[in-house]
Amino acid sequence: MKVKSLSGKIGDWVFVIICVIISLLCILPMINLLARSLSGTDYLVRHEIYLLPKGINFDAYTTVLKDPKYIRAFLYTVVLTIVCTVFSLFMTTICAYPLIFPGLKGRGFVNVMITITMFFNAGTIPNYLLMQKIGFLDKPIVLIVPYCLSVYNMIIMRSFFYGIPDSLRESAEIDGASYLRILWSIYVPLSKPVLATLALFYAVGRWNGYSDALMYIKKNEFYPLQLLLYNVLNNINSVEVATQEGFSTPGLSDSLKAAIVMFSTIPILCIYPFLQKYFIHGVMVGAVKE
Amino acid sequence: MAKTKVKVPVKKQSFGVYMKRYWQLYLLLALPVIYLIVFKYVPMVYVQIAFKKYNITKSPWVMPWAKNNGMEYFIKAFSNPDFRRALRNTIGLNLLDLVIGFPIPIIFALILNELVFTRFKKVVQTITYMPHFLSWVIIYGLAIQLFAPSTGLVNMLITNLGGTAVPFLNDTAHWVGTYIFLGVWQSFGWNSIVYLAAIAGINSELYEAASVDGAGRFQKMWHITLPGIKPTIVILLIMAIGNILGSGFDRPFALQNNLVMDWAEVISTYVYRAGIKGLQFSLTTAVGLFQSVVGVIFLLGANALSRKLGERGLW
Numbered sequence: 001m002k003v004k005s006l007s008g009k010i011g012d013w014v015f016v017i018i019c020v021i022i023s024l025l026c027i028l029p030m031i032n033l034l035a036r037s038l039s040g041t042d043y044l045v046r047h048e049i050y051l052l053p054k055g056i057n058f059d060a061y062t063t064v065l066k067d068p069k070y071i072r073a074f075l076y077t078v079v080l081t082i083v084c085t086v087f088s089l090f091m092t093t094i095c096a097y098p099l100i101f102p103g104l105k106g107r108g109f110v111n112v113m114i115t116i117t118m119f120f121n122a123g124t125i126p127n128y129l130l131m132q133k134i135g136f137l138d139k140p141i142v143l144i145v146p147y148c149l150s151v152y153n154m155i156i157m158r159s160f161f162y163g164i165p166d167s168l169r170e171s172a173e174i175d176g177a178s179y180l181r182i183l184w185s186i187y188v189p190l191s192k193p194v195l196a197t198l199a200l201f202y203a204v205g206r207w208n209g210y211s212d213a214l215m216y217i218k219k220n221e222f223y224p225l226q227l228l229l230y231n232v233l234n235n236i237n238s239v240e241v242a243t244q245e246g247f248s249t250p251g252l253s254d255s256l257k258a259a260i261v262m263f264s265t266i267p268i269l270c271i272y273p274f275l276q277k278y279f280i281h282g283v284m285v286g287a288v289k290e
Numbered sequence: 291m292a293k294t295k296v297k298v299p300v301k302k303q304s305f306g307v308y309m310k311r312y313w314q315l316y317l318l319l320a321l322p323v324i325y326l327i328v329f330k331y332v333p334m335v336y337v338q339i340a341f342k343k344y345n346i347t348k349s350p351w352v353m354p355w356a357k358n359n360g361m362e363y364f365i366k367a368f369s370n371p372d373f374r375r376a377l378r379n380t381i382g383l384n385l386l387d388l389v390i391g392f393p394i395p396i397i398f399a400l401i402l403n404e405l406v407f408t409r410f411k412k413v414v415q416t417i418t419y420m421p422h423f424l425s426w427v428i429i430y431g432l433a434i435q436l437f438a439p440s441t442g443l444v445n446m447l448i449t450n451l452g453g454t455a456v457p458f459l460n461d462t463a464h465w466v467g468t469y470i471f472l473g474v475w476q477s478f479g480w481n482s483i484v485y486l487a488a489i490a491g492i493n494s495e496l497y498e499a500a501s502v503d504g505a506g507r508f509q510k511m512w513h514i515t516l517p518g519i520k521p522t523i524v525i526l527l528i529m530a531i532g533n534i535l536g537s538g539f540d541r542p543f544a545l546q547n548n549l550v551m552d553w554a555e556v557i558s559t560y561v562y563r564a565g566i567k568g569l570q571f572s573l574t575t576a577v578g579l580f581q582s583v584v585g586v587i588f589l590l591g592a593n594a595l596s597r598k599l600g601e602r603g604l605w
Contacts, residue, residue, distance in 0.1 A: 011507055015404040022398070023417040026479070029432045030420075032443050036435060047446050095322035098315035105308075110319065113326055119586055122333035123578025124539075124558070125565045129336045130329070146329050149322060179314045208425030211539040215566050230427045230544065233434065254441060261431035268423045273416050283480075284487040 030265075037061070037258035044254055060259035069228070070260065077207065077225040078267075084144050084206040085199050091149045092198060096157040097183050118151050124215070131216055142216045143206070143224065150205075153198050156282050160194040161187060197282035200275045207268055225264045232260055340364070340576035356572065363576040373577060376560035377535075379553055383542075384534050386470050392530055394478045396523065399485035400511055418479025426544035429472055433459065433545070437468060465550040473541065484526065485519055492518035524601045532589030535581050557581055 004012070031051050036044060040055025048054060064070050099107055127146070136142040164187060172182045188195070210226040217223065223231075272279075335350055341360035342353040356362035367373045398418070405411040421429070436443050437458035445455040458468045496514050505513070539558040546554035555563075557577060565574030593604050 008507070012404070012406050015401055016407070016410065018401055019405060019410070019414045022401075023414050026417050026421055026475070029436055033432055033435055044441075047441060050443060050446070091322055091325065094318040098319045101312075101315060104312055104315055106316075110323060113323070113331075117326065117330040119589065120334075120582055122330070122337050123575060123582060124561045125571050125575045125578060126333035126336035126339075127329075128566055129339075129571065130333045134328075145325075149325055179312075180318075183318075204423055208423075208428075209540070210425065210427055211543065214543075215562065226425050226427045229431065233427065233431050254435075257431065258435060261428055261435075265424060265428050269420065272419070272423050276416060276419070280483055280487070283483045 033258050033261060036255055037262050039255060041255065060255040061263070063256055064259050064263050070225075070263065072221075073223060073225045073228045074263070076222075080140065080143055080224060081203050081206045084148070085202045087144060088148045088150070088153075088202040089195060089199055092154050092157050093183070093188070093195075095149060095154050096161055097187060099158055100161045101179075114151055114154070128215060137216050138219050138222065139217075140222050143209075143212055143222075147205070147209075147212065150202070153201055157191070157194055157198060160191055164190055193278045194282060196275055197278045200272065200279055201282070203271075204268060229260060229264050233257060337575060337579055339572050340579045342572065344572040363572045364580065366573055367577050367580070370573075372555070372564065373557075373560060375552065376555045376557045380535060380537050380556040382553075383466070383469065383556065384537065386466070387473055388530055388534070390470055391474045391477070392527065394474055395481035396485055396519075398478055399482040399489060399519075400515060402482065402486060403489050403515065404507065415479070418482070420479070421476045422480035424476065426476075426540040429476060430544040433468065433472060459545075459547065460549045462550050462553040465545075466553055469542075469545055469554070472545065476541075484522060488519040488522040489515055521602055524596050525604060528589065528592040528596055528604055531592040532585055534588055535584045 028051065032049075035049050035051055035053040037060050038053035038056050038058070039049045040057055043049055043054040098104055099110065101107065131137050131142055131146070136146070168186055169182055172186060177185070206224075208226060210224060210230060213222070213224050213227045214230075217227075338350050339353060340363055341356055342350065343356050345353050358365060402411060402414065405414070424432075434442070437445065439445055439455050439457055439460065442458070444458070449455055456464060458464050492515065496518075497510055500510050500514060535557065537556040537558045539562065542554060542556045543559050543562070546559065561574045561577055564570050564577075589604075596602075
């Protein structure tokens with residue numbers, strides 16, 4: 001390495017400063033939200049909360065945690081997300097694995113079938129009519145099965161499988177292992193990074209998704225957390241909320257909203273940094289798939 | 291020795307031997323194929339109600355044809371001011387997203403690539419990926435707290451500095467700005483990953499040679515890095531152009547409100563309101579079909595154009 005000139009060093013620091021500003025832009029809204037959720041009502045009403053909470057209290061969080069509606073929706077969404085993720089990983093694996101065998105007849109046909117769905121989608125209403133026809137409307141299963149296999153994720157996994165040397169598979173075959181056994185004992189253990197990535201993608205998708213619930217589910221008890229949050233933020237059923245909890249002042253309601261948003265964000269924010277080294281690879285494979 | 295054993299004479303394989311070897315793979319593939327047929331291909335049967343008079347009691351195959359050789363609902367859609375408004379907004383917002391939102395991740399990747407402190411770079415990446423993991427409902431919640439007319443952080447700052455509050459969310463023109471800004475905010479970090487990966491693939495000898503020739507930082511960016519990631523840029527641009535009529539549902543629906551609907555209603559939210567809420571199934575299926583077909587045409591067109599200009603294209 002050559003020694004950098006002074007102007008080169010100054011340039012380095014300029015880029016550092018730009019990145020600090022960009023990072024702050026990303027993180028300050030969350031800090032503001034946190035401050036609001038922890039602040040006393042008076043300060044909020046007087047518009048005194050910027051980035052630091054004043055009159056720190058946990059009233060908003062206790063209200064949220066005491067309300068069975070939120071706890072129920074939270075637990076329901078956790079279960080939904082776990083079931084959805086496990087099932088989706090299963091489906092993705094059993095779809096990707098057979099497609100790496102060059103000798104499998106019909107492989108090309110299935111590949112074409114999959115590619116067509118990437119370019120042409122029947123649309124919202126035909127999908128809705130299908131759900132109606134097969135009796136999925138208003139049942140939690142409609143939030144699990146219809147989107148359990150993402151073609152993009154399947155391609156990511158298939159590329160990863162292609163990267164595992166054929167010789168491993170062949171030598172296991174010679175030893176008499178069946179293809180199922182090879183999948184379970186060789187491919188799955190070697191694919192932990194891609195499984196972690198796709199688990200994150202599926203889990204985030206389910207945790208954050210609300211449009212399918214909005215379209216397919218009318219019963220409040222099957223609303224996932226995000227849809228409940230949407231209704232709270234838009235004061236849908238606000239009459240009920242105001243009378244039940246007794247908060248009509250905008251201050252408390254504001255910090256409560258902030259607390260609910262925090263409450264429904266935290267699980268994801270706790271998980272993704274640990275998976276960073278994996279998902280970066282997954283995104284790359286997805287982008288250069290051809 | 292083992293190797294000679296594996297070489298089964300492929301041509302003479304009987305069906306029984308073949309199935310004995312591969313039946314487990316077909317077993318695995320069965321469930322995904324059934325899934326694709328039921329959830330991706332059966333809905334295509336329902337697409338024909340775009341050309342037919344919808345009747346809940348009949349199968350789509352036997353529903354009567356709509357007027358004007360089945361084109362009734364397409365004509366209705368295009369003479370419907372609500373749909374025309376949604377079409378205009380979809381194209382307008384997507385073009386703004388393309389013009390503003392597309393270059394930013396590229397620029398950000400170039401900036402990240404200039405960072406010399408590895409640890410710091412990692413932290414910046416983790417922080418800027420964060421918004422991608424927030425749902426649009428949560429981002430809407432954040433936006434209210436930031437941009438509300440009197441109680442939002444930004445307007446508190448503006449009024450404290452002697453300015454007048456800006457209606458970021460409640461006035462059409464400002465709403466469009468907020469919508470685009472939030473879209474960029476949510477995705478720029480995540481979208482930069484692809485470009486960073488492409489940059490990492492550039493041969494480092496090129497940079498060394500350029501340094502020897504006395505090229506500065508920006509010259510290297512312009513003459514080495516950008517040409518190096520051009521194929522990636524082209525592929526993503528083709529896909530973005532193919533999506534010009536597509537609109538996700540989550541983002542516009544979460545951010546829109548009654549005051550700004552004139553500019554905020556897009557095709558996906560229009561289909562939801564007029565179709566699922568308004569039960570105009572044939573009309574909205576026609577709209578969806580139009581959207582899909584135009585999407586495919588744009589994708590093929592952009593791909594053909596890029597190949598004509600000497601780029602690789604998608605395929």
